[in-house]
Amino acid sequence: MEPNRARAAAWLAAGRRAVVVRGAETRGSAPREAGTRMLVAVDEAAGTIGGGHLELKAIDEARAMLQAGDAAPRSHHYPLGPALGQCCGGAVTLGFERLDAEALATWPVAAPRFFLQLYGAGHVGRAIARALAPLNVRVDWIDEREDEFPAQFFETGAAPWPDHIRKVCVDAVEAEVRCAPAAAYYLVLTHRHDLDMRITEAILARADFAFLGLIGSKTKRQRFIHRFERHGFAPETIARMTCPIGITGIEGKEPEVIAAGVVAQLLQASSAQPAPTHCAVPQAALADQTS
Numbered sequence: 341m342e343p344n345r346a347r348a349a350a351w352l353a354a355g356r357r358a359v360v361v362r363g364a365e366t367r368g369s370a371p372r373e374a375g376t377r378m379l380v381a382v383d384e385a386a387g388t389i390g391g392g393h394l395e396l397k398a399i400d401e402a403r404a405m406l407q408a409g410d411a412a413p414r415s416h417h418y419p420l421g422p423a424l425g426q427c428c429g430g431a432v433t434l435g436f437e438r439l440d441a442e443a444l445a446t447w448p449v450a451a452p453r454f455f456l457q458l459y460g461a462g463h464v465g466r467a468i469a470r471a472l473a474p475l476n477v478r479v480d481w482i483d484e485r486e487d488e489f490p491a492q493f494f495e496t497g498a499a500p501w502p503d504h505i506r507k508v509c510v511d512a513v514e515a516e517v518r519c520a521p522a523a524a525y526y527l528v529l530t531h532r533h534d535l536d537m538r539i540t541e542a543i544l545a546r547a548d549f550a551f552l553g554l555i556g557s558k559t560k561r562q563r564f565i566h567r568f569e570r571h572g573f574a575p576e577t578i579a580r581m582t583c584p585i586g587i588t589g590i591e592g593k594e595p596e597v598i599a600a601g602v603v604a605q606l607l608q609a610s611s612a613q614p615a616p617t618h619c620a621v622p623q624a625a626l627a628d629q630t631s
Contacts, residue, residue, distance in 0.1 A: 344379065345449065345450075347387075348379055358438075359380045359403075359439065360378075360380075361380055361389055362437075363435075367430050369429045370432050371389070371390025376389050377447065380406075382407070394424055401436060414436050455477075456480070456526070456527065457525070457527070459483070459529060462529070464555065466490060466595070473501070473502050480519070481506065481507050482509075485509075486509040525609070525610075528554045536554060540564065540581065541568065554582065557584060565581075585605065586602045586604075
């Protein structure tokens with residue numbers, strides 16, 4: 341589920357009073373597309389309709405509704421010009437409604453950008469998982485070492501991991517490849533090269549992947565390619581493997597720097613491909629897992 345919609349469901353279940361602010365219509369240049377939603381409570385706002393003075397005014401309007409106990413839905417039209425201190429040149433109509441069962445029911449369930457199998461819960465794997473957490477994606481995060489999975493999202497604090505990032509601890513890690521749907525994305529960055537090799541071979545054997553990224557140097561890439569060639573994989577299939585991973589031009593080997601480049605690369609790849617109609621996890625993925 342899209343993270344902000346999941347948050348709305350959680351707030352509603354907890355009885356938390358909030359207003360849903362929705363981009364009902366846009367004309368010309370606007371910071372977000374129509375249909376964008378954000379949640380506003382008395383002490384917190386989640387999501388964004390584009391930021392700037394427009395968003396500040398929307399938050400003020402939503403909180404005024406909450407403080408007045410006014411449940412009547414309404415809409416306001418905002419030209420994005422000097423009066424708002426913005427120079428987009430377009431206009432936005434925002435809708436305001438109390439968060440209730442009906443508001444949640446009309447909140448579209450957007451298809452995830454992609455389904456990803458993320459192999460490895462080391463430093464880089466953790467950084468990538470954290471970078472993916474705010475995005476509308478589905479992730480199976482797989483490792484054989486249960487202790488490597490951090491219990492909480494932040495290194496300090498009690499925030500749990502979001503539901504769309506599913507931790508999978510199994511002994512036969514490479515066997516999880518068969519559980520992914522067609523056109524899945526894969527990132528392979530385990531703690532052992534031999535395990536990287538087995539996982540990558542299993543992915544290449546499927547040949548229906550949308551993206552395959554393997555962490556490592558150009559030297560590692562060549563060694564793996566020679567092994568895959570000996571095992572009879574077609575050159576055009578091997579060529580679809582991305583190694584090293586991450587967009588070019590970014591210096592630094594800190595896990596968070598690597599994660600930024602890798603997630604940007606995933607978003608580039610998904611933007612160049614048709615959006616999936618669903619990212620359902622096959623039933624095989626439900627067996628022999630702990631989370």
